[in-house]
Amino acid sequence: MKTKKGANILSASLGYWEKLAEEYYLRQVNAPESPLKSLIQIGVAVGAINMILCTIMKEYGAAFACLLACCMLLAANFLRLYNREIVAKWLVIISFNAGVMIVSYCVGLRSGVYMYFFPVIFAMIFLIDTKITKELVISEIATIACFGFTFIIAPYATTNTSLSGLEYIYNFRINLAISLVLTGLVAYSILKTLNKKEEDLLGEKSLGDTIFNTSLDAIFIIDLESQLIADCNKRAIELFGINTKKGMFSTPITELLGEAAATRLKAFSPANFTSHSPWFGNMEFSAKDETPIYAYTNIVLFEHQRRRYAKISILDITEVRIAEVETLKAKERAERAAKVKSRFLSNMSHELRTPLNAIIGSTNILHQESHLESQRQMLDVLKHSSEHMLELVNDILDYSKLEADKMELNNVPFNLSELLLKIVGLFKSPVTNKNLSLKYDFEAVKGYVVMGDEMRLHQVLNNLLSNAIKFTEEGMVMVQVQVLMKRSSNITMRFSVKDSGIGIAPEKLHRIFDKFYQTDAETTRKYGGSGLGLAISQYIVQKMGGEMKVESTPGQGSTFSFTITMPIEATKYSYIEEPVEKFEDLQGVRILVAEDNPVNMMIVKRFLAKWNAEVVEAVNGLEALGHFSNQKFDLLLVDLEMPELDGAGVVSRIRKMGSAVPIIAFTAAVYDHMQADLIDKGFNDFIPKPFRPDDLREKIIHYVNRFRVKIA
Numbered sequence: 001m002k003t004k005k006g007a008n009i010l011s012a013s014l015g016y017w018e019k020l021a022e023e024y025y026l027r028q029v030n031a032p033e034s035p036l037k038s039l040i041q042i043g044v045a046v047g048a049i050n051m052i053l054c055t056i057m058k059e060y061g062a063a064f065a066c067l068l069a070c071c072m073l074l075a076a077n078f079l080r081l082y083n084r085e086i087v088a089k090w091l092v093i094i095s096f097n098a099g100v101m102i103v104s105y106c107v108g109l110r111s112g113v114y115m116y117f118f119p120v121i122f123a124m125i126f127l128i129d130t131k132i133t134k135e136l137v138i139s140e141i142a143t144i145a146c147f148g149f150t151f152i153i154a155p156y157a158t159t160n161t162s163l164s165g166l167e168y169i170y171n172f173r174i175n176l177a178i179s180l181v182l183t184g185l186v187a188y189s190i191l192k193t194l195n196k197k198e199e200d201l202l203g204e205k206s207l208g209d210t211i212f213n214t215s216l217d218a219i220f221i222i223d224l225e226s227q228l229i230a231d232c233n234k235r236a237i238e239l240f241g242i243n244t245k246k247g248m249f250s251t252p253i254t255e256l257l258g259e260a261a262a263t264r265l266k267a268f269s270p271a272n273f274t275s276h277s278p279w280f281g282n283m284e285f286s287a288k289d290e291t292p293i294y295a296y297t298n299i300v301l302f303e304h305q306r307r308r309y310a311k312i313s314i315l316d317i318t319e320v321r322i323a324e325v326e327t328l329k330a331k332e333r334a335e336r337a338a339k340v341k342s343r344f345l346s347n348m349s350h351e352l353r354t355p356l357n358a359i360i361g362s363t364n365i366l367h368q369e370s371h372l373e374s375q376r377q378m379l380d381v382l383k384h385s386s387e388h389m390l391e392l393v394n395d396i397l398d399y400s401k402l403e404a405d406k407m408e409l410n411n412v413p414f415n416l417s418e419l420l421l422k423i424v425g426l427f428k429s430p431v432t433n434k435n436l437s438l439k440y441d442f443e444a445v446k447g448y449v450v451m452g453d454e455m456r457l458h459q460v461l462n463n464l465l466s467n468a469i470k471f472t473e474e475g476m477v478m479v480q481v482q483v484l485m486k487r488s489s490n491i492t493m494r495f496s497v498k499d500s501g502i503g504i505a506p507e508k509l510h511r512i513f514d515k516f517y518q519t520d521a522e523t524t525r526k527y528g529g530s531g532l533g534l535a536i537s538q539y540i541v542q543k544m545g546g547e548m549k550v551e552s553t554p555g556q557g558s559t560f561s562f563t564i565t566m567p568i569e570a571t572k573y574s575y576i577e578e579p580v581e582k583f584e585d586l587q588g589v590r591i592l593v594a595e596d597n598p599v600n601m602m603i604v605k606r607f608l609a610k611w612n613a614e615v616v617e618a619v620n621g622l623e624a625l626g627h628f629s630n631q632k633f634d635l636l637l638v639d640l641e642m643p644e645l646d647g648a649g650v651v652s653r654i655r656k657m658g659s660a661v662p663i664i665a666f667t668a669a670v671y672d673h674m675q676a677d678l679i680d681k682g683f684n685d686f687i688p689k690p691f692r693p694d695d696l697r698e699k700i701i702h703y704v705n706r707f708r709v710k711i712a
Helices: 002-030 035-056 060-081 085-107 113-128 134-153 165-214 234-240 258-266 318-368 373-404 416-426 428-433 454-470 506-511 521-527 533-543 598-610 621-630 647-656 674-680 693-711
Strands: 218-223 228-232 279-286 292-304 307-316 412-415 437-441 448-452 476-486 490-499 548-553 557-571 590-594 614-618 635-638 663-667 685-688
Touching: 035 060, 035 085, 035 165, 060 085, 085 113, 085 134, 113 165, 165 234, 218 234, 234 307, 258 279, 258 292, 292 318, 318 373, 318 598, 412 416, 416 428, 416 437, 416 448, 416 454, 416 476, 428 437, 448 454, 454 476, 454 490, 454 533, 454 557, 506 548, 533 548, 590 598, 590 621, 598 614, 598 693, 614 621, 621 635, 621 647, 635 647, 635 693, 647 663, 663 693, 674 685, 685 693
Parallel strands: 437 476, 590 614, 590 635, 635 663, 663 685
Antiparallel strands: 218 228, 218 307, 279 292, 292 307, 412 448, 448 557, 476 490, 490 557, 548 557
């Protein structure tokens, strides 16, 4: 049992040493070449030779010292392989010096062993470094000290009487020869190392020069003490238009780089030179021919041979700067053009809408008053044409916003089901005239007050319904709103308008939302239209966060739909809605109308008179203020553009008086963020010209009711 256990221990021990030997061999093979390795090999060889010579001379103490030195050198090689280079280096130095000193003491100075100190002195340089360092000085002093100490303690010859003079002579000659060979080898190795280091330095310098001269930055080296240019690269010569590099040297900074660069460099004080951070920023320079150079510049400080220098790197961004300036100019031109275009469209809108207001208003008055049956057809044509023209004007204005992507949506609360019923009500007459069936289903959203742009949603549904009725000759048109998801704060709905009209061919569906596109020329001739309605509707729906879709079969009809999510403001059912109207017409309602256009004044007065309202006229802002100061009114209709004092000025002064009387802007102007802007100025709402009589009447009733309830 003990024998088996001993065998296992022996086997494990042999395995461990075998593994260690294999690892040592692999490290020895894979270790990079180094001067230390060569010195260890030479030292072991010399130690072995001296051990043999000492044995022949029967100087066994010296032979043992040589053997010990060889072991120390092998131990140093082992440490080197295991990344203990510094310890190995000092172990080699100790083994060399101690070995020579002990052998010299044992065999005497007559044998010439001390001559090994000479190659050792050279070897220290080779072993440590070619530079004068603290480590090199210490090792050289130690070696010379050992050399001197050897001459002090070592005898001239040993007391071994068995050695003849001839043996000493041969021993001296052998040691001298080996020492000379070693000195030559070490000297050769030192020269070889120096040559290699010189080649490496030249290679590094060449690489540095290549990087320096191929840089896209113009680089200057500035002597901070003399404020002169010490060096520059090829790009600097090209950028500043200098003929030769020598023309740059010893040139003052101000002469080439200007006062700004010199001032910047002078700011780097010598007191805290090392703590300065690099500076970077944009600077302007001038080439030799006075060409301006716009550059991104950085300045880095450094020291070389106890002198302070600065490296200035200049990246030419002249083309980028010019492009930026041109871009800014182009942007300014575009903005000016956009403002001019916006002003032109606003003016044209005002100029077109003002006569349209007169035409549409007069037509509505004639329609509502008694007329000959033979005149009815002409009045219908007049009404249809004027309303069609108004739609075209609106489409063109909306298209300009779409093109510039400047359409902004309002975010105000409105009753969704009331809006839908109002839209359907507008199309009852056209549907009846074409003997169509109009169906609608808004039950799912009944009573919801949502946040959004009521006018734009009205516009989208108005376009879809108008198209559905236009392209349907028989059958039905259906409007439906489905609730897809309801949360506590918002509601997701699908709006759809379905018809049984002519439909759209499958190959044309992908272009149906393109601007100015209609399916074919025959459709355009037969049904008319600008081709902008669906494009504008799609744009508005996208601004609301949805996407317009269409499904259609030729000859069977089309379904246009879109899904949007709107925040819920409240839920108001009919039994808790606004107070019931206290009057059917405007009997007893006093309204101040501020309007400078006599035709528009005549039109609005005729409608208000038909509704039994009491009207007071004002043809400018100051007159309107005078009437308001002396009389009481239930509501004001105020034009924005008036002489003496505009509508905004009138409202501002009235609100400063502390009055909460409802004021409705009565205007043909159209501009961005109009509703929000008017509310900020103190208006309650606005009626665009041309106006729909029913819209005007409903808004008057709504705001007068609220005002009377508030002051009651």
